[in-house]
Amino acid sequence: MKIYHDLQQGSAEWLAIRKGKPSTSKLASIITASKGDLSKSRIGYIRELIGECFAPEWEEFAGNKYTDRGIELEPEAREAFQATVDFKVNEVGGVLGDDGVSWCSPDGVVFDQTGDIVSGLEVKCPSPRVHIGYVLDGVLPAAYKQQVHGAMAITRANTWHFWSYFPGLRPFHMIVERDDYTTKVATALAEFVTEYKTALNEVTPLIALPVDVAPDPEPPTFKPLTFGKASASEPDTVTPKKKRKGGEK
Numbered sequence: 001m002k003i004y005h006d007l008q009q010g011s012a013e014w015l016a017i018r019k020g021k022p023s024t025s026k027l028a029s030i031i032t033a034s035k036g037d038l039s040k041s042r043i044g045y046i047r048e049l050i051g052e053c054f055a056p057e058w059e060e061f062a063g064n065k066y067t068d069r070g071i072e073l074e075p076e077a078r079e080a081f082q083a084t085v086d087f088k089v090n091e092v093g094g095v096l097g098d099d100g101v102s103w104c105s106p107d108g109v110v111f112d113q114t115g116d117i118v119s120g121l122e123v124k125c126p127s128p129r130v131h132i133g134y135v136l137d138g139v140l141p142a143a144y145k146q147q148v149h150g151a152m153a154i155t156r157a158n159t160w161h162f163w164s165y166f167p168g169l170r171p172f173h174m175i176v177e178r179d180d181y182t183t184k185v186a187t188a189l190a191e192f193v194t195e196y197k198t199a200l201n202e203v204t205p206l207i208a209l210p211v212d213v214a215p216d217p218e219p220p221t222f223k224p225l226t227f228g229k230a231s232a233s234e235p236d237t238v239t240p241k242k243k244r245k246g247g248e249k
Helices: 012-018 025-030 044-055 065-082 128-137 140-157 181-209
Strands: 001-005 095-096 107-113 117-124 160-166 172-179
Touching: 012 095, 025 044, 025 140, 044 160, 044 181, 065 117, 117 140, 128 160, 128 172, 140 160, 140 172, 140 181
Parallel strands: 117 160
Antiparallel strands: 001 095, 107 117, 160 172
16 A cells, blocks of 8 residues: 655646546445445446546546535535544545555545554535435435445545535534445455456557557567556556657558
């Protein structure tokens, strides 16, 4: 596992690092909320991730007024959460899982004395209608179940704080603990990563441009994409090289 302490979420560098990596924010496309099994929709997400590897400039979703509002209110919401607890909430750019592929962008993390993540924070700034629904239901919203448990699976944390915030209303705070569902999510995510790597390796020769075009009659050669394990150094990135000899079209 690698923690990106100095990476700024939302920056160009952050966006580039996340490309081609399955993120906890998209776990609903991978894992079912009810049983923690692999979802049929994962096939489409695999294709989306492969597309990010070869066309990193393409954005499937560029945000809307609701996501923009959430980003704008997040610092205020995190500050409000910090005021209610007796531990320090730290901002990090992201966390890369032990598999060197899975990615988590927490809204905050809590470290122990050794620097390990023991807990984290997921902030939501919904509309009044949605926020009131969270308060009345009194449980972790199903829409974020995979995301929260996936964050614990990747960071190895034992708890995660869900914080729904709307200015002028009482916030909703739910502490989620690691349980059997967390284990199921971790298992399903590992299976997904294996499927994704296999699909990526299979499709690379079919869609990647040749690294060098050899003289006839030899066929063109391709540089395969590989994933590296997370370590103290920079992880391998999934960025195909596109090199052609001058004059070729």
